[in-house]
Amino acid sequence: MKQLLAFIHKEFLHVFRDPKTMLLLFGLPIAQILLFGFALSNEINHSNVIVIDYAKDVASRSIIEKVRASENFDLYDVLDDHHMIEEVFKRGETKMAIVFPSNFNEDLVHGGYTEVQLITDASDPNTATTLVNYFNMLLLGYQSEMYQDQQMPMNIQLSLRNIYNPELEGTTNFVPGVMALVLLLVCVLMTSVAIVKEKELGTMEILLVSPFNPFMVIISKVIPYLFLSIVNLIVILALSVFVLNLEIAGSIILLFGVSILLILAALSLGILISNVTNNQQTAMLISLMGMLLPTLMFTGFMFPIENMPKFLQVISNIIPSTWYYIIVKNVMIKGLGFESIWKESLILAGMTTFLLLVSIKKFKIRLS
Amino acid sequence: MWDIFLQSINKSYTESGEKAVNDVSLHVEEGKLFGLIGPDGAGKTTLFRILTTLILADSGTASVGGYDVVKDYKVIRKSIGYMPGRFSLYQDLTVKENLRFFATLFNTTIQDNYGLIEDIYKQIEPFNDRKAGKLSGGMKQKLALCCALIHSPKVLFLDEPTTGVDAVSRKEFWGMLKNLKSKGITIMVSTPYMDEASLCEEIALIQEGNIMSVNTPDEIIAQYPDMLYAIKSPGMNQLLQELRKSELVATANSFGEYHHITFSKQGSMELLLKSLHRSDVEMKPIRPTIEDCFIHLMTHE
Numbered sequence: 001m002k003q004l005l006a007f008i009h010k011e012f013l014h015v016f017r018d019p020k021t022m023l024l025l026f027g028l029p030i031a032q033i034l035l036f037g038f039a040l041s042n043e044i045n046h047s048n049v050i051v052i053d054y055a056k057d058v059a060s061r062s063i064i065e066k067v068r069a070s071e072n073f074d075l076y077d078v079l080d081d082h083h084m085i086e087e088v089f090k091r092g093e094t095k096m097a098i099v100f101p102s103n104f105n106e107d108l109v110h111g112g113y114t115e116v117q118l119i120t121d122a123s124d125p126n127t128a129t130t131l132v133n134y135f136n137m138l139l140l141g142y143q144s145e146m147y148q149d150q151q152m153p154m155n156i157q158l159s160l161r162n163i164y165n166p167e168l169e170g171t172t173n174f175v176p177g178v179m180a181l182v183l184l185l186v187c188v189l190m191t192s193v194a195i196v197k198e199k200e201l202g203t204m205e206i207l208l209v210s211p212f213n214p215f216m217v218i219i220s221k222v223i224p225y226l227f228l229s230i231v232n233l234i235v236i237l238a239l240s241v242f243v244l245n246l247e248i249a250g251s252i253i254l255l256f257g258v259s260i261l262l263i264l265a266a267l268s269l270g271i272l273i274s275n276v277t278n279n280q281q282t283a284m285l286i287s288l289m290g291m292l293l294p295t296l297m298f299t300g301f302m303f304p305i306e307n308m309p310k311f312l313q314v315i316s317n318i319i320p321s322t323w324y325y326i327i328v329k330n331v332m333i334k335g336l337g338f339e340s341i342w343k344e345s346l347i348l349a350g351m352t353t354f355l356l357l358v359s360i361k362k363f364k365i366r367l368s
Numbered sequence: 369m370w371d372i373f374l375q376s377i378n379k380s381y382t383e384s385g386e387k388a389v390n391d392v393s394l395h396v397e398e399g400k401l402f403g404l405i406g407p408d409g410a411g412k413t414t415l416f417r418i419l420t421t422l423i424l425a426d427s428g429t430a431s432v433g434g435y436d437v438v439k440d441y442k443v444i445r446k447s448i449g450y451m452p453g454r455f456s457l458y459q460d461l462t463v464k465e466n467l468r469f470f471a472t473l474f475n476t477t478i479q480d481n482y483g484l485i486e487d488i489y490k491q492i493e494p495f496n497d498r499k500a501g502k503l504s505g506g507m508k509q510k511l512a513l514c515c516a517l518i519h520s521p522k523v524l525f526l527d528e529p530t531t532g533v534d535a536v537s538r539k540e541f542w543g544m545l546k547n548l549k550s551k552g553i554t555i556m557v558s559t560p561y562m563d564e565a566s567l568c569e570e571i572a573l574i575q576e577g578n579i580m581s582v583n584t585p586d587e588i589i590a591q592y593p594d595m596l597y598a599i600k601s602p603g604m605n606q607l608l609q610e611l612r613k614s615e616l617v618a619t620a621n622s623f624g625e626y627h628h629i630t631f632s633k634q635g636s637m638e639l640l641l642k643s644l645h646r647s648d649v650e651m652k653p654i655r656p657t658i659e660d661c662f663i664h665l666m667t668h669e
Binding site: 002018206 | 417420421422423424441442445446448450452454455456457458459460461465468469470472473474475515516
């Protein structure tokens, strides 16, 4: 036990004395969260929109006027026929189309209720949502201006249609994605490099020729990074809540529980990589290629999985972060409990156990 | 009985079967200071790694202190000290941290074994808080030796401890080894420096994975079959070429200040001096060095 503690202490010294490691460990997650955070909250100005006006009455015209006057929108074109919308979208000239139905003003004044249809290009779901929000605000402004003296409530409802990505899956929930990415990256990269470093420097030889159990080498490598990853997780969550104003809807304990599952899976992967490589560069390369790319591609936080070809969707199933992403989204964003994520958790736990067993089995008690 | 046995050990790293170690058998008695002498790539490190249970031999058996290196590797790992060829301590930890870490690893403390390392440790103690990576070559060596000794091992394996160390530190280092030997530790040390061979009690000359001779340094020198002469004259390179061309000379090798030569026929000294057509030639009979023996054995394999 004393040996283990001494070893863990030594590992921490390695980390704290290497500025590069510290930067990677804590700089990376902070940079990513902030980068994604501000990419998300960035204002969109002068976005091209098209208008299809079937009404051509007072109300529709004044709303179009407001759109024209808005900083956020540039009125690209006013069309007569919604069949032309698709073509304009395909050319990528606009992100949103506003459709006023005929009898717009009449319905509003006499019936107190009407609808405006918004069609958005949601292949970039982020922009689409932002544009819809801008228009909604503009519409509310119009309503309160025009009808503030009237007793009868006037109501313009928005009817939304997203084309290309109807579920609006994607960047809206980027925090779970960044969490998966950072945890995987840090854990896999750090552990594999930490173990391979001992091989490269030759200290592994001395460690092996000692009464210290080789498995203890692994355990003492894993514990510091487990601890540091949890610190990282806290930093990410704190940044999300306090800087990006994201609310954690579900149970924090549950969130940490599944995160530790993913961290363990990643640490096992790191050990596995360290077993098959002999120098730090290779370990780093494999970790990056094996972790960063698939996580970016397949967890669905950059590109929605639903929109991928079938065989890529199948591949995404074997990547732990895919499941982690689903779990975190459910717990953190939707605030669901364990009953909604037990299946995914079970799969993740299975993967973790499998990786852990393989990495222990593959660990060498000798040099070659 | 902490002795070392190697019986018909073979080891090759490549699929093609080129042997790093070829049918090596050795016995090192308890308490001996044993030297493994040979150039780089002779297979010294491979033998060390087999004995320290780090790699498995392809065939043959080996034991340390009566424990088999394959079956009883755990016992061996507890009772030996090993200093690999490359400096293998944590460069980002200080002298003290390194020493304390290895002490704890072996379930002991610096205080418990202070007696054994005292002489060596005293010399690096002033640098206690310096990072190991910032030490000089000789200092690193001393620290590594301290770390290998911290658990008072029965057998000490030192793989090329003096490579890359200055002459003064090398001399000091061998002094320390003598000291340790007097405390009853069996020491196996390897070196590519032939001049260090005479500092061992017993040596094995190894070349391309083959043991050429095992004996005391004096015995090995005594077994040198020819009369050996040292010869010196201005223009040494030219001289060496002339000597090698001469039919009177059997072998001629450069040894720093002098060339060492043997004759193909006894008593050709005068003849050679005449044939060289040089005025200021100095020639004298000498006692062979281990290097002469090594070259002799190498060419007569």
